[in-house]
Amino acid sequence: MYLLLRMNLEEKKNLVIQLHKEGKTQRDIAKTAHMSVRDISRIIRKIDGIPEEKSIETKALDLFYQGKNQ
Numbered sequence: 001m002y003l004l005l006r007m008n009l010e011e012k013k014n015l016v017i018q019l020h021k022e023g024k025t026q027r028d029i030a031k032t033a034h035m036s037v038r039d040i041s042r043i044i045r046k047i048d049g050i051p052e053e054k055s056i057e058t059k060a061l062d063l064f065y066q067g068k069n070q
Helices: 002-006 009-021 026-033 037-048 056-065
Strands: none
Touching: 009 026, 009 037, 026 037
């Protein structure tokens, strides 16, 4: 437990990747690494090459900031 508290973000990412390769579920990884499932999901999506999907609201804001109205 103490070692997990002393890990930096890069070390935790490596732990998540290792546990994912071992076939652990995201919930199991979250308990072991003391990280949120959302953060773990983002790391796993990145290493698996799955792009993050934006919500409809985020897509609409992107268009609004680009000056498009339709």
